[in-house]
Amino acid sequence: MRLRIDLAYDGTDFRGWAAQPGLRTVQGELTAALATVLRVPADDVAVTCAGRTDSGVHARGQVAHVDLAPALAEQHAERLDLLARRLNGVLERDVRVRAVTPAPDGFDARFAALWRRYAYRIVDDPARVDPLTRHHVLAWPRRLDETAMAHAAATLIGLHDFAAFCKQREGATTVRTLLDFDWIRGDDGVLVGHVQADAFCHSMVRALVGCMIAIGEGRLPVEWAAQVLTARERDPRVVVVPAHGLTLEEVAYPEDDELAARVEQTSARRAPLPTEPQEGP
Template identity: 65%
Template sequence: MRIRLDLSYDGTDFHGWAAQPGLRTVQGELAAALATLLRVPSVDLVCAGRTDAGVHARGQVVHTDLEDPPPPEVLVRRLNGILPADVRVRRAAVAPVSFDARFGALWRRYAYRIADRPEAVDPLVRGHVLAWPRPLDLEAMNAASQLLVGRHDFASFCKQREGATTIRTLDELSWDRDAAGVAVGTVRADAFCHSMVRSLVGCLVVVGEGRRPAAWAGEVLAAEARSSSVPVVHAHGLTLEEVAYPPDDELEARSLQTRAKRVRDE
């Protein structure tokens, strides 16, 4: 039976999502909890987004195939009784066999939070909000952001992996302030490559400080090569907020489409 799990976690003490020998990871904790609950040697898990070390999640989605699992509400209660406090399963549901947490997703939405004013720096949320010593011009950052939206080769903002494409469709990139005055960047795309969001934010922070004009973001994108002038901001300001999926009758088609290698639009 295919089961969908929606979970949240504080990434502070994790070495990312993916299981790694000798390191504490979200996948490792969840797989161990499921194995304990179901009394099986191991459990395979597939997630929507393999978050890096220190990155948080409020809307991570996972699927797993289980034999004779307990009812969803019982599964949630028992898992949360085993899991450490920095990981919570928010919901469990029986999913169609065509549901794939990774390849079936339409988009992932992240938020990056920056406290760039003294009155916005709250020690109680320091593990989730980046404290920045200089004020940022969100109007300039939004102007630069619009140059990055669309289907592009984001090689300038990604750590290249052999054989992997860096072409992505960035649907939304925008900045606003929340009620506490924290600058919140919303980043939504069909998928992200390694360190992409943190590099995009690093580029926009340079613009927000006035060290580069908004047009510079477009120049960085067009170069299609990593540059030391683009900082990669700290992981702890980043949270995976939401993952969206199509209706059940479109899941299989979406998975096939996603598995096809992305190409640049002509």
Template identity: 60%
Template structure:
């Protein structure tokens, strides 16, 4: 059987999602807990997106393939459904900064990574002294200069759509930097906090934080509104585009198609992106 697991975590004390020898990671903690609860030598999951060091998540999604008999055996004599017992027992041994929100059986065609239609991130900034709340300092970036959200939103329009985002990604051999951003917009929450919402089919390494760094540079008046589009057109990584700190970034949600469309979605996302598609 294939199980979808929805996770949330505070990334402040994790060295990102992916397992790394000798370092505390979300994947390392989670897979160790799974192996313990399911009484397996090891457990391996596939995740929707590997978050970087310090990045938080409310809506991370992973999947796990498991023999049904192993799940039933792990539940023991619990009167609850086995997946309910699994969630309860996982949360009983996981650290407080990592929680399982739910677990559900899904079709074999579901893939936490390749079935995803989009990922939605939020980036939160306190850009005025009266908005800085020390109680949320691990989740909101404190900025010393006020941000011009109108200028940032005007600049963001040049980044919408299908593009090669090489200017905003840390290069990885064999990995494409072609992505489609469907939403990139700043607004203020009732508390006064400035929050950016960004939605794309996928993100490459450090892409969201580089986008935020670029737009905040414009929002502080240190570059013109046209600078974001100019950097995009350059199609090469430049130290002039700062990578914003991880502290303000949260993976909020991952979207998936209806069950009947899962198989077709896998074919689309596993196909190589054609650079000719990009303007």
């Protein structure tokens, strides 16, 4: 029996999602809690998530799955609400299980996802810096032009090789489909970048935000973002911003009868794109 687990966490005191020996991680904490509540060895619990957040990154809408052996499945199938409560009783308060539900056939938290949506929050007015939000909003010392940032962000939407914004990993593709990228300033003065894509590679969102900040400060023109993209190599002027301003907000999945096809599609390695014209999209 496969279970879907919806959870949220404050990433401040975590060294990211992925379990690492001797370090506190979200996967490690959730695995240990499941092992305790289910009364099984931790080695028998394999938790897979939709997005492996980096150290310090938060989540409101993380999704994971875990498989239960038949005997455990029968024991807990009708009381999954109780299982969620017991997990929260074991976990520290900076990670909360919001729901535990039976996963439909073909569900895979990672490969069945249609898209992930992140938000990056910045306050660029010293008078509006709130110490109570310091762990999830980046305080920036100079005023940013959200209109210029929104225009630059729009030039990156679509299917591209985002190698210029990713930390390279051997054998991994950097081709992604950026579905939405926009910047909006709220009534509280906080500037929020909304980034949605089919998937993200390592440090991609934080590098995209760093690029937008350079444009928002007026140091570089709007057109520079597309130039960085088409160059397909890291530009030293693109700064990877701190992790604490970033939150995984939502993960979307297809209808149940489309899950298996989606898993098959996304499990296949993305082919490299042909060389794109240097004038940008």
